[in-house]
Amino acid sequence: MSEAGPEAEVRRNHAGPSRIPEGHSWKVEDFRSGLRAWLDEHDLSPGPEPGFDAQVAQLARVRRALYDGGWMRYGWPETVGGLGGEPLLRAVLGEEVATRGLAEPGIYSMVEVLAPTMISYARPELAARMVPRLLDGSEQWCQGFSEPGSGSDLASLRTRADRRGTDWVINGQKVWTSLAQFAARCVLLTRTGPGHDGITAFFVDMDTPGITVRPLRTMHGVDEFAEVYFDEVVVGAERMLGRPGDGWRVAMDLLPYERSTCFWHRIAHLFTRLDRVLDQTAAGDDADLGAAYLALHTARCRSRATQRRLASGAALGPDTSIDKVLLATAEQQLFDTARDLLPGVVELDETEWRSEFLYSRAATIYGGTAEIQRNIIARRLLDLGKE
Numbered sequence: 001m002s003e004a005g006p007e008a009e010v011r012r013n014h015a016g017p018s019r020i021p022e023g024h025s026w027k028v029e030d031f032r033s034g035l036r037a038w039l040d041e042h043d044l045s046p047g048p049e050p051g052f053d054a055q056v057a058q059l060a061r062v063r064r065a066l067y068d069g070g071w072m073r074y075g076w077p078e079t080v081g082g083l084g085g086e087p088l089l090r091a092v093l094g095e096e097v098a099t100r101g102l103a104e105p106g107i108y109s110m111v112e113v114l115a116p117t118m119i120s121y122a123r124p125e126l127a128a129r130m131v132p133r134l135l136d137g138s139e140q141w142c143q144g145f146s147e148p149g150s151g152s153d154l155a156s157l158r159t160r161a162d163r164r165g166t167d168w169v170i171n172g173q174k175v176w177t178s179l180a181q182f183a184a185r186c187v188l189l190t191r192t193g194p195g196h197d198g199i200t201a202f203f204v205d206m207d208t209p210g211i212t213v214r215p216l217r218t219m220h221g222v223d224e225f226a227e228v229y230f231d232e233v234v235v236g237a238e239r240m241l242g243r244p245g246d247g248w249r250v251a252m253d254l255l256p257y258e259r260s261t262c263f264w265h266r267i268a269h270l271f272t273r274l275d276r277v278l279d280q281t282a283a284g285d286d287a288d289l290g291a292a293y294l295a296l297h298t299a300r301c302r303s304r305a306t307q308r309r310l311a312s313g314a315a316l317g318p319d320t321s322i323d324k325v326l327l328a329t330a331e332q333q334l335f336d337t338a339r340d341l342l343p344g345v346v347e348l349d350e351t352e353w354r355s356e357f358l359y360s361r362a363a364t365i366y367g368g369t370a371e372i373q374r375n376i377i378a379r380r381l382l383d384l385g386k387e
């Protein structure tokens with residue numbers, strides 16, 4: 001009898017172990033070696049096309065291939081197209097993808113940031129239908145939180161959602177929405193009443209009439225994010241994430257992912273850059289390079305502890321602000337060191353070094369600024385009182 005269905009398809013496409021195990025039966029080291037063997041056989045290297053559009057297309061290609069091979073499905077629940085197993089498997093996958101330079105690490109992170117929220121808050125049938133599209137690369141999604149005037153003070157957001165019959169009608173503006181111009185869907189925070197309990201989250205189709213996206217260019221020369229305008233945008237009640245007024249809880253559950261789990265592969269990427277500085281400068285005994293290594297290694301140790309806590313079933317919370325501070329500090333220290341050891345390359349040449357140096361400045365802004373993370377650490381972890 002011939003096999004049918006997605007499991008069979010995965011087995012057919014899989015050139016690693018002869019049979020694809022369920023996620024929970026993988027040991028992490030076996031998973032890593034199986035994945036490496038598969039990646040050695042399946043060349044997913046990016047093509048020569050420059051630019052952000054090419055990076056987004058490459059990300060979709062990589063996700064598609066990894067999903068078809070089964071690898072992208074591990075660490076995600078079966079209810080949303082996953083194959084189960086601990087979330088640590090996702091971290092190992094991200095590390096291999098980043099170390100081999102298969103996908104730009106920032107945009108690769110979006111799955112880690114948005115899928116857990118969908119799984120926790122979307123109606124089960126919506127999550128089951130939508131999350132596989134993110135995992136398999138057929139869609140990009142974006143995160144509509146920040147507004148002009150509501151960044152650090154996110155709870156002051158003003159984009160309104162008003163009930164009209166069984167639907168909700170959205171009016172307002174978001175800004176700095178990464179990947180909005182490529183996204184099919186948006187996890188959107190809106191105001192439905194006063195205060196923190198008056199924030200409600202929706203999962204909105206980006207092709208809904210009334211949505212206008214205007215790309216914004218970063219200082220490293222990339223149209224990575226956008227302004228997004230909502231003008232009488234009608235969204236069905238079934239697209240609400242949680243219940244009316246749950247939006248703040250959605251944000252508080254999502255942001256810890258943005259401030260932690262995706263860093264494992266980002267750190268792997270940064271280690272490749274540290275190796276490049278070493279290769280290009282022969283400055284193996286430079287003290288600044290040693291300090292940059294130490295900062296990266298510290299961030300990696302912290303990230304490992306966070307991954308382990310998540311694997312043990314712990315909920316991520318304000319403690320992830322520590323991960324964010326360590327990551328941002330290490331990233332900027334590394335590129336500062338590169339600038340110092342490669343004189344003129346960052347300032348004068350249009351190289352990857354310049355682009356990555358400039359983007360590293362954003363590390364203390366996106367996902368919540370460095371000052372806000374330190375406020376959270378002081379107030380919520382160290383109990384030092386209000387600032």
Ligand SMILES: Cc1cc2nc3c(=O)[nH]c(=O)nc-3n(C[C@H](O)[C@H](O)[C@H](O)COP(=O)(O)OP(=O)(O)OC[C@H]3O[C@@H](n4cnc5c(N)ncnc54)[C@H](O)[C@@H]3O)c2cc1C
Nearest residue numbers: 143144145146151152176177178362365366367368369371
């Ligand atoms: C590359 C990049 C990608 C992004 N992607 C997204 C995205 O996809 N979706 C999204 O919603 N947003 C996104 N953002 C926006 C990001 O979340 C905000 O920029 C960030 O939260 C800061 O908000 P703000 O820009 O309004 O700055 P502000 O809140 O105006 O802060 C300005 C300065 O004041 C400081 N400050 C503010 N309040 C305090 C305080 N209480 N104590 C001490 N200092 C304070 C801040 O630390 C900062 O230095 C992105 C940003 C960047 C750079």
